[in-house]
Amino acid sequence: MKHAATPVADLRGEATLDSIAWIKLSSVALPLATPISDAKVLTGRQKPMTEVAFLFVEIETAQGRTGIGFSYSKRAGGPAQFAHAKEIADNLIGEDPSDIGRLWTKLVWAGASVGRSGVATQAIAALDIALWDLKAKRAGLPLAKLLGAHRDSVRCYNTSGGFLHTPTEQVLDNATASLAHGIGGIKIKVGHPDGKQDLRRLTAVREHIGDDVPLMVDANQQWDRPTAQRMGRAMEEFGLVWIEEPLDAYDAQGHAALAASLDTPIATGEMLASVAEHYELIRHNAADVIQPDAPRIGGITQFLKLAALAEHHHLQLAPHFAMEIHLHLAAAYPIEPWVEHFDWLEPLFEERLTISDGRMNVPARPGLGVTLTDQARAWTQATHEVGKRA
Structure with missing residues (x-):
């Protein structure tokens, strides 16, 4: 019936x-x-x-x-x-x-x-x-507190000052400004057709900010496996926090081989669009740092499922972009995470997130704490x- x-x-x-x-x-x-x-x-x-x-x-x-x-x-x-x-x-x-x-x-x-x-x-x-x-x-409650925060502030790094269209001298000035603003780390883009140009640029940034400032690089999936191996080895001396997206986002086996062969941690995941796709990275041991993006993988409900998997495998977490959302989610992750600082979205919202001593502070406002301008x-x-x- x-x-x-x-x-x-x-x-x-x-x-x-x-x-x-x-x-x-x-x-x-x-x-x-x-x-x-x-x-x-x-x-x-x-x-x-x-x-x-x-x-x-x-x-x-x-x-x-x-x-x-x-x-x-x-x-x-x-x-x-x-x-x-x-x-x-x-x-x-x-x-x-x-x-x-x-x-x-x-x-x-x-x-x-x-x-x-x-x-x-x-x-x-x-x-x-x-x-x-x-x-x-x-x-x-702020969203972080509703979820159960492990901290009221999260380490943050800046990306927007280090894109490849930006001349090296401007990248250095941008790094100075970010650190003066209280941001804790600097990430620059790499992936020039000539890898020597990447290394010259990276050398200039490391010398400029000093050895104690956390520094990351992001290749945006542009290397093949041999190039990633060579560039990864060449970058070991810079003491990087991570090398991001060295390979195609879906090359779990390639990322796993790279992660196993380098001392520098491998970070990836931002371009994936589901928990299932991230699980391929996790089960292959393809990332030391997982970088999910809540708006890309289906929202906070899915992000929390992925975060539980990542914690179970003792992975570091560094959510991609959208700091207005990810600050709350990172604050609720048990293992000390990072959040990415981008000021691009500021014209959209009345409120501002505050930064001090290298960390982004969870706002006291209820929910995400944002309203449209x-x-x-x-x-x-x-x-x-x-x-x-x-």
Whole structure:
């Protein structure tokens, strides 16, 4: 005998305190002051980056509670995230916003034909993050405290001052400014077609900041296995915190061989789009430092699953980009992590994160602790609403 599906309303008991009444999606294009180039541009794989596309989600409940979340895409993919979110967002109307794990699964099944990674889960990520922001606000806690913080500040390093389009002298000036601002480490891009140029640039930075300042490099997947091996050996003398993305993001075996052969730790993971893809890195022992990106892998719900796996394997954690989200998640990771400082997103939010003594401080504001600026509204290219505001 077939049984009809039980309506959501019939499943509610006294534990259901609220329901989602209204959702607004916004597609926002953040222009960059200077076109950005890394090794992918120098090798002809990509064009310089001129903007970052964001999908913002605002949620309001029947009781007037609110949450905000976002995902993003660099160069291409932003409109696709927005389009998929438009198709599935109405599945949340009437649901209890506290049941985040169940709602994540519901959204995945709403778009099951397009899979469980990439654009599909990046669209879900913005909704998921908004739900976590709402839950923490309901509790009156910063998200880190809701999750259970291990610390109230996280080591931070700067990346935005060391891109390959930036002349070496400017990279040095940028490093000085970052350290004066209280940032704890410096990361520069490598991956020039001529590796000797990378080594000259790295030598200049190390000599400029001194041996005691944490220094990282990021090759953005541009080396093949032999080149990565040679460059990794040549860079051992610089005492790097890590070498990031030396190989193709999906080359787990290559990363594993490199990690086993070098003293310098290997970091990777930012370009992967699901927990399952990260698990391939973990089971191959392919990374000393795992670098997940919550908006890319499906939001906070998925990030927490990955963090549990990473902790079980005693991995260091250094989430990619989106410090406004990742500061909270890193603060809740048991092993001392890093968070990446980018000031690109500052025009989007009214609030600022504070930095002191090499660490980024978890804000006391409830939830993520961010609200959109008028400028973010002005950069909005499309919106879509479902439900009705309370």
